[in-house]
Amino acid sequence: MVCMDIITGGVTAAKGFQAASTAAGIKYQGRADMAMVFSEVPAVSAGTFTRNVVKAAPVKWDREVVETERCAQAVVINAGIANAGTGAEGMAYCKRTAETGGSLLDISARQVLVASTGVIGMQLPMEKLEAGIREMAPNLSGSLESGHQASCAIMTTDTKPKEVAVIFEVDGKMVTVGGMCKGSGMIHPNMCTMLSFVTTDIAISKELLQEALREDVEDTYNMVSVDGDTSTNDTVLLLANGMAGNTEIREKDGNYRKFQEALHYVNAALARKIAADGEGATALFEAKVIHADTKEHAKVLAKSVVSSSLSKAAIYGHDSNWGRFLCAMGYSGVEFDPEAVELFFQSKAGRIQIYKDGVSTDYSEEEAARILSEDEVTFLADMKMGDEKAVAWGCDLTYDYVKINADYRS
Amino acid sequence: MVCMDIITGGVTAAKGFQAASTAAGIKYQGRADMAMVFSEVPAVSAGTFTRNVVKAAPVKWDREVVETERCAQAVVINAGIANAGTGAEGMAYCKRTAETGGSLLDISARQVLVASTGVIGMQLPMEKLEAGIREMAPNLSGSLESGHQASCAIMTTDTKPKEVAVIFEVDGKMVTVGGMCKGSGMIHPNMCTMLSFVTTDIAISKELLQEALREDVEDTYNMVSVDGDTSTNDTVLLLANGMAGNTEIREKDGNYRKFQEALHYVNAALARKIAADGEGATALFEAKVIHADTKEHAKVLAKSVVSSSLSKAAIYGHDSNWGRFLCAMGYSGVEFDPEAVELFFQSKAGRIQIYKDGVSTDYSEEEAARILSEDEVTFLADMKMGDEKAVAWGCDLTYDYVKINADYRS
Numbered sequence: 001m002v003c004m005d006i007i008t009g010g011v012t013a014a015k016g017f018q019a020a021s022t023a024a025g026i027k028y029q030g031r032a033d034m035a036m037v038f039s040e041v042p043a044v045s046a047g048t049f050t051r052n053v054v055k056a057a058p059v060k061w062d063r064e065v066v067e068t069e070r071c072a073q074a075v076v077i078n079a080g081i082a083n084a085g086t087g088a089e090g091m092a093y094c095k096r097t098a099e100t101g102g103s104l105l106d107i108s109a110r111q112v113l114v115a116s117t118g119v120i121g122m123q124l125p126m127e128k129l130e131a132g133i134r135e136m137a138p139n140l141s142g143s144l145e146s147g148h149q150a151s152c153a154i155m156t157t158d159t160k161p162k163e164v165a166v167i168f169e170v171d172g173k174m175v176t177v178g179g180m181c182k183g184s185g186m187i188h189p190n191m192c193t194m195l196s197f198v199t200t201d202i203a204i205s206k207e208l209l210q211e212a213l214r215e216d217v218e219d220t221y222n223m224v225s226v227d228g229d230t231s232t233n234d235t236v237l238l239l240a241n242g243m244a245g246n247t248e249i250r251e252k253d254g255n256y257r258k259f260q261e262a263l264h265y266v267n268a269a270l271a272r273k274i275a276a277d278g279e280g281a282t283a284l285f286e287a288k289v290i291h292a293d294t295k296e297h298a299k300v301l302a303k304s305v306v307s308s309s310l311s312k313a314a315i316y317g318h319d320s321n322w323g324r325f326l327c328a329m330g331y332s333g334v335e336f337d338p339e340a341v342e343l344f345f346q347s348k349a350g351r352i353q354i355y356k357d358g359v360s361t362d363y364s365e366e367e368a369a370r371i372l373s374e375d376e377v378t379f380l381a382d383m384k385m386g387d388e389k390a391v392a393w394g395c396d397l398t399y400d401y402v403k404i405n406a407d408y409r410s
Numbered sequence: 411m412v413c414m415d416i417i418t419g420g421v422t423a424a425k426g427f428q429a430a431s432t433a434a435g436i437k438y439q440g441r442a443d444m445a446m447v448f449s450e451v452p453a454v455s456a457g458t459f460t461r462n463v464v465k466a467a468p469v470k471w472d473r474e475v476v477e478t479e480r481c482a483q484a485v486v487i488n489a490g491i492a493n494a495g496t497g498a499e500g501m502a503y504c505k506r507t508a509e510t511g512g513s514l515l516d517i518s519a520r521q522v523l524v525a526s527t528g529v530i531g532m533q534l535p536m537e538k539l540e541a542g543i544r545e546m547a548p549n550l551s552g553s554l555e556s557g558h559q560a561s562c563a564i565m566t567t568d569t570k571p572k573e574v575a576v577i578f579e580v581d582g583k584m585v586t587v588g589g590m591c592k593g594s595g596m597i598h599p600n601m602c603t604m605l606s607f608v609t610t611d612i613a614i615s616k617e618l619l620q621e622a623l624r625e626d627v628e629d630t631y632n633m634v635s636v637d638g639d640t641s642t643n644d645t646v647l648l649l650a651n652g653m654a655g656n657t658e659i660r661e662k663d664g665n666y667r668k669f670q671e672a673l674h675y676v677n678a679a680l681a682r683k684i685a686a687d688g689e690g691a692t693a694l695f696e697a698k699v700i701h702a703d704t705k706e707h708a709k710v711l712a713k714s715v716v717s718s719s720l721s722k723a724a725i726y727g728h729d730s731n732w733g734r735f736l737c738a739m740g741y742s743g744v745e746f747d748p749e750a751v752e753l754f755f756q757s758k759a760g761r762i763q764i765y766k767d768g769v770s771t772d773y774s775e776e777e778a779a780r781i782l783s784e785d786e787v788t789f790l791a792d793m794k795m796g797d798e799k800a801v802a803w804g805c806d807l808t809y810d811y812v813k814i815n816a817d818y819r820s
Contacts, residue, residue: 120733317816323530330464
């Protein structure tokens with residue numbers, strides 16, 4: 001029983017969080033490409049980062065700061081250049097970004113987190129970046145609009161900004177969890193995802209905040225795949241500033257579980273948005289696995305299906321070619337009996353069983369095509385093995401994915 | 411020191427091997443879609459098959475026959491329908507194919523191997539298949555042309571037939587190894603690949619034939635990826651009929667090593683052809699990893715790069731966006747120091763170093779684009795860790811890949 005309300009807003013929805021953005025001209029022209037998030041008071045910080053061996057400079061900076069400092073108070077984000085594959089110079093730029101931000105905001109550089117997204121291998125134009133920070137600092141605002149503008153500024157090949165916020169009650173106090181994130185290529189998180197920034201005014205201990213985030217990332221961002229490429233920059237940051245006024249959560253009680261549910265809602269909604277706005281995508285492609293023998297197997301099966309190029313192309317073609325989906329389950333590494341599995345397609349337009357007892361059901365191709373023509377489609381596999389389930393999110397594979405990525409730098 | 415000559419021909423190049431093909435109308439119209447390979451005398455058989463949990467009926471049939479019978483004498487192949495996801499009915503069709511072939515060729519059904527490629531989930535039109543077998547049996551011929559026609563008949567979305575043959579000397583006798591194979595989608599072999607049929611007139615024991623094939627598949631077909639999808643039907647069959655007249659090879663002596671080298675040449679050449687003719691491909695995309703700490707790591711790194719959608723799209727765009735290639739190495743699961751690695755692109759048009767000491771080299775983008783515009787391009791990673799190396803083969807990711815797979819069944 002989840003009790004929460006979905007509200008308008010994103011990273012500034014929670015009390016005491018402000019945002020600003022600006023067009024710093026880092027790589028894009030004529031659009032905002034930098035954002036800043038600020039908490040009026042120090043906020044307990046948690047983070048999860050890419051498991052890619054090649055880690056961007058800001059990932060190294062943030063990981064170190066989140067692990068050694070209890071709190072953070074600001075995040076400086078740029079789009080266009082990833083600051084990855086940039087060596088010692090890139091690390092120095094990170095430090096300078098935090099120092100510039102810290103001095104303008106009158107906080108320690110060790111309270112400033114940094115995030116970058118864009119092309120790998122180029123150095124940041126540091127003067128433009130610093131000018132951007134100077135531009136943003138005096139313009140911080142707690143309005144929903146400033147949060148929305150920030151969610152637009154961090155986009156790269158995203159076609160839509162991505163924000164979610166919810167409110168719920170703890171100790172009679174209203175608590176808010178809100179966030180923004182960006183995709184939309186090099187998306188196959190193996191630890192956490194792309195860039196996602198979630199803020200909350202709940203009061204909670206550092207340890208529980210980190211644990212709640214780490215656990216939830218496994219079922220949300222880590223279940224998204226756009227193209228199988230795990231980025232060098234994947235970062236999820238979660239800041240909790242305690243301004244809701246609840247008694248600090250220090251154990252896994254009912255209040256902690258309420259927070260977990262709210263956090264899960266926000267993370268899952270952001271993850272779905274990333275999948276739906278995958279590069280070139282025309283549809284959100286969801287794979288649900290039910291009645292699996294273990295949770296891990298359910299997850300591996302679901303993720304194998306949404307990662308399969310052929311399944312993704314079939315979704316694009318509205319083609320109920322279930323062999324490709326079953327094939328992707330088969331090479332996932334999970335053992336199962338192909339004769340026992342039952343397969344379905346479903347969407348707003350209906351639900352159809354396509355495979356049973358090891359063969360195709362006598363289904364209507366036309367009806368299947370109609371179901372697959374919606375902008376959110378689900379492939380459902382009933383494993384008939386146990387009680388575990390999982391959901392993974394991807395998108396279809398389209399001409400535009402190729403176009404975007406063959407031309408990305410030009 | 412390899413001593414062999416590359417000769418014209420394929421599956422009928424070796425002594426005593428015949429082939430035939432016909433247009434049975436199984437799914438395609440107006441083109442040959444069935445082939446038969448026959449050895450005048452029983453041939454020692456070896457095979458490797460897909461590790462996909464979902465195995466096509468012919469894979470199950472062949473595996474059982476190869477494991478329990480020392481010899482085989484014929485292979486019946488159809489394109490258009492994969493006979494996978496077809497349950498007990500599909501298995502019965504396999505058996506009937508072998509029985510029909512066996513009775514017409516006057517051999518036991520247990521000497522007849524079967525292979526299918528095409529759409530998953532449809533049942534074979536058995537009358538057409540049997541008519542095709544009756545058509546082919548009297549037309550078997552040992553000519554190179556009949557082998558070539560067979561290599562055309564087994565194509566699905568392939569744009570080119572794929573044949574290779576070599577000759578070398580054993581005990582003063584000329585020995586031939588030749589083969590044909592087909593791709594070109596659902597290609598990410600995790601055991602062996604697609605359909606490949608290799609014949610040789612060498613005399614060799616069953617155990618050594620199987621061992622030579624099993625080992626070589628790991629470095630050839632298993633290093634190819636077109637789209638990351640491991641098929642339900644992947645099959646490599648190797649038949650050795652002893653008609654070259656050499657003393658049977660029964661131990662790992664110099665003659666065995668000569669055979670290994672010839673087999674490797676044929677398998678590697680066929681594997682490269684599959685990659686180069688990947689669905690929609692405009693270029694063969696080769697990844698070479700040198701100076702890795704272990705052979706396994708070298709292979710994992712090379713395969714991760716050729717499997718990366720973003721790297722493949724960059725090859726299509728002739729874009730030296732090396733961050734994507736380094737990123738794909740980074741998420742492969744292999745530990746390495748990104749600051750130590752050196753990266754290069756090379757092709758017939760030249761060679762260029764693009765990454766060193768953790769940052770981009772000061773290379774010319776124009777020169778890199780010129781190098782990447784060839785129809786065979788190589789990404790080279792020098793790990794600086796040891797002496798092991800590996801090569802993987804893939805292709806670029808293009809609009810046509812999407813087109814082919816969004817429309818495949820229509």
